[in-house]
Amino acid sequence: MRDRLPVLSYGLIAEIITQHPLWKRGIRWVSRGTEFITRNRVWQSIFRQGYPDTEENQSRVIFNSWFLHIHPVKVKKHSLNIKYTWGLGVITAFLFIVLVITGAWLMFFYVPSVEQAYTDIQSLATSVTFGTLMRTVHRWAAHLMVVTVFLHMCRVFYTGGYKTPREFNWMVGVMLWVLTLLLSFTGYLLPWDQLAYWAITVSTNIIGSFPVLGEWMRVILLGGHEVGPAALIRFYTMHIAILPGLMAILVGVHFWRIRKDGGLSSSLEANKIDYGGSTR
Amino acid sequence: MSDQTQDVFPKDPRKTYGLMELVKGTSPMVEKGPEDTVMSWPHLMILEVLAALGTTALLLFWSLAAKAPLREIADPDVTENPAKAAWYFLSLQELLLHMHASLAGVIIPVVVIIALMVIPYIDRSKRDIGIWFASKKGRKIALWSAGYTTVCLIGLILFDDFVRVRSLVNEPEILPGWIIPILVIGGLMVLLYVLIRRWQPTTREVLIGLFTGFVVTYFVLTVSSLFFRGMGMHLTWPWDLPPRALTF
Numbered sequence A: 001m002r003d004r005l006p007v008l009s010y011g012l013i014a015e016i017i018t019q020h021p022l023w024k025r026g027i028r029w030v031s032r033g034t035e036f037i038t039r040n041r042v043w044q045s046i047f048r049q050g051y052p053d054t055e056e057n058q059s060r061v062i063f064n065s066w067f068l069h070i071h072p073v074k075v076k077k078h079s080l081n082i083k084y085t086w087g088l089g090v091i092t093a094f095l096f097i098v099l100v101i102t103g104a105w106l107m108f109f110y111v112p113s114v115e116q117a118y119t120d121i122q123s124l125a126t127s128v129t130f131g132t133l134m135r136t137v138h139r140w141a142a143h144l145m146v147v148t149v150f151l152h153m154c155r156v157f158y159t160g161g162y163k164t165p166r167e168f169n170w171m172v173g174v175m176l177w178v179l180t181l182l183l184s185f186t187g188y189l190l191p192w193d194q195l196a197y198w199a200i201t202v203s204t205n206i207i208g209s210f211p212v213l214g215e216w217m218r219v220i221l222l223g224g225h226e227v228g229p230a231a232l233i234r235f236y237t238m239h240i241a242i243l244p245g246l247m248a249i250l251v252g253v254h255f256w257r258i259r260k261d262g263g264l265s266s267s268l269e270a271n272k273i274d275y276g277g278s279t280r
Numbered sequence B: 001m002s003d004q005t006q007d008v009f010p011k012d013p014r015k016t017y018g019l020m021e022l023v024k025g026t027s028p029m030v031e032k033g034p035e036d037t038v039m040s041w042p043h044l045m046i047l048e049v050l051a052a053l054g055t056t057a058l059l060l061f062w063s064l065a066a067k068a069p070l071r072e073i074a075d076p077d078v079t080e081n082p083a084k085a086a087w088y089f090l091s092l093q094e095l096l097l098h099m100h101a102s103l104a105g106v107i108i109p110v111v112v113i114i115a116l117m118v119i120p121y122i123d124r125s126k127r128d129i130g131i132w133f134a135s136k137k138g139r140k141i142a143l144w145s146a147g148y149t150t151v152c153l154i155g156l157i158l159f160d161d162f163v164r165v166r167s168l169v170n171e172p173e174i175l176p177g178w179i180i181p182i183l184v185i186g187g188l189m190v191l192l193y194v195l196i197r198r199w200q201p202t203t204r205e206v207l208i209g210l211f212t213g214f215v216v217t218y219f220v221l222t223v224s225s226l227f228f229r230g231m232g233m234h235l236t237w238p239w240d241l242p243p244r245a246l247t248f
């Protein structure tokens, strides 16, 4: 029945559209516009290759770019399998970027003093454009990162991704997990509301209960015996400088090691006769 | 070497070839033709951009649905009840109810971190790398360990709330604070190992059982102390929780 009618197939629709003079003129304008932007010394000094539609340019676009060169030019097909990684490492890394951007933006409007911190957070909602949105995204992204980093660890564990030669990257990963928790923890105090105050009081009391060294560790963390102005400054410094700095460095090491370790683990590496004896 | 490799590196008759170096070990790419790889641009890039867009969309919708909380200004004289830590530390706060604070809040977390770090040095076999749960057996062990851990934990929490270890043994403090909890945790781990043994597991499969125990413990304790603990951190049903007991 169907094929007797003059079928309006997708192919036919596409042809009608692409043969239309308006479409052709549009295309001409777009390509002229693209040429205007890309055919000049400034553009070509930044992007040293043409549009990445040939394998050569697809290689160059990766290794000519500072942002992309952390990727290998080619990857194993297997490593793109969503059911292997669930994209969890990439999502975690992206969340970190979101947190750095929204966090830097929040710093414009926030003073870490006991007098001002709370009202600064309040006025995000009343007198800063998109203030509530940015704070909310920062907070939910932080929670989500705690979840995804843990799920990523589970994925790596259950696929055996920690095995030789990736032992060290697993260790780096465990440190990244701890760092993620510490970043969330130090950020939790900054709004200086009841939720923040008592959560940090409860948590630091636990450390203080440790025999002999406990109270000493607590005082170092809080800069005093109570959660007060000194604690706020310490948590702030940890949260916006020290911990994100460490995180950026360790994430760099983590990515570098993925490449040095031969890309993602895969069952192609499985060695049926290697029972983990003295092979090295 | 396969035929494809010949195509990629055709022998050039104008050159001479010699052996330059011997390298010990195997490479993941040895004896794999180029058909196993694809260009990162566009195949990997597309997936990364999609992940970023999806995450952004999720964050925006979530942020429209719920605002970040802000309570009254911090006041050391007004105690929050219940006073809860951030949710990802609530599992430790749950432990705190059942043992000495430094065992729950310092020693156990440090031991867990160290235990995680040494995993790759305990399981050194490359037999089943890249295979989810190692094998059918591994899958069974994971499921089994998850069930075992959930049942044990719920039992322990209920026991310590309704019978109370401290009402049975209170003196000296080291017994309910340290020795009993350590014996119970250690005992349950050993028992898990003994129960898994009947499947004759490999090292990795044993680790799968233990790691699953850790993940499920983290989950169950978080849920119990976030959704089932109200005033004074006493057990409550989630629908009876005071509204301030949910801490995000």
Ligand code: HEM
Binding pocket: A085, A087, A088, A089, A090, A092, A093, A096, A149, A152, A153, A156, A159, A160, A161, A162, A166, A169, A170, A171, A172, A173, A174, A175, A176, A177, A180, A251, A254, A258, A263, A264, A265, A266
């Ligand atoms: C800020 C935290 C982290 C970021 C941004 C991150 C990022 C990534 C990314 C993008 C990958 C590539 C594959 C994938 O997406 O799964 C990866 C792989 C890997 N990650 Fe992470 N990761 C983090 C934390 C962790 C943690 C907590 C662990 C383990 C304890 C870990 C261990 C590994 C290992 C061993 C690999 C290689 C896996 C394989 O080859 O199969 N990472 N990570």
